[in-house]
Amino acid sequence: xxxxxxxxxxxxxxxxxxxxxxxxxxxxxxxxxxxxxxxxxxxxxxxxxxxxxxxxxxxxxxxxxxxxxxxxxxxxxxxxxxxxxxxxxxxxxxxxxxxxxxxxxxxxxxxxxxxxxxxxxxxxxxxxxxxxxxxxxxxxxxxxxxxxxxxxxxxxxxxxxxxxxxxxxxxxxxxxxxxxxxxxxx
Numbered sequence: 001x002x003x004x005x006x007x008x009x010x011x012x013x014x015x016x017x018x019x020x021x022x023x024x025x026x027x028x029x030x031x032x033x034x035x036x037x038x039x040x041x042x043x044x045x046x047x048x049x050x051x052x053x054x055x056x057x058x059x060x061x062x063x064x065x066x067x068x069x070x071x072x073x074x075x076x077x078x079x080x081x082x083x084x085x086x087x088x089x090x091x092x093x094x095x096x097x098x099x100x101x102x103x104x105x106x107x108x109x110x111x112x113x114x115x116x117x118x119x120x121x122x123x124x125x126x127x128x129x130x131x132x133x134x135x136x137x138x139x140x141x142x143x144x145x146x147x148x149x150x151x152x153x154x155x156x157x158x159x160x161x162x163x164x165x166x167x168x169x170x171x172x173x174x175x176x177x178x179x180x181x182x183x184x185x186x
Contacts, residue, residue: 010157
């Protein structure tokens with residue numbers, strides 16, 4: 001099964017981001033846009049794992065979550081990967097979660113590494129993928145609209161749980177199901 005650990009966003013935040021995606025989509029760029037169910041903050045992508053490994057991940061998730069208090073998170077600003085690229089591949093919005101978010105992600109990374117899962121080599125850059133660029137047609141107008149939101153706040157929430165998801169790839173896109181959730185301390 002293909003899996004990852006993430007912070008699932010509050011419904012209101014997803015609605016606001018869907019409004020942004022609709023505005024960007026209206027500019028006609030060749031972009032595969034993220035659906036509402038795909039709007040989550042990935043903390044650790046695990047990829048294909050066995051049912052036995054899923055049990056291990058769930059135990060690690062609960063242990064780590066119990067060590068961290070709930071914390072505020074804000075979705076603010078937009079950008080692209082690679083940064084400052086003439087030909088961007090990913091359009092995103094930034095996540096501001098401060099030291100609490102970084103500590104949670106790092107703790108998950110360390111504990112999962114101890115349990116035998118490979119460590120992510122790239123640094124953690126909290127973001128939400130809005131879309132993946134497929135071609136250059138209409139991209140200039142899309143990028144201009146994205147730039148208009150470089151400093152926009154799309155809302156805030158309190159992160160009180162982390163979720164272990166299974167991702168099933170379909171021709172129509174990925175479908176997500178919850179394997180487990182772990183509450184942070186209040």
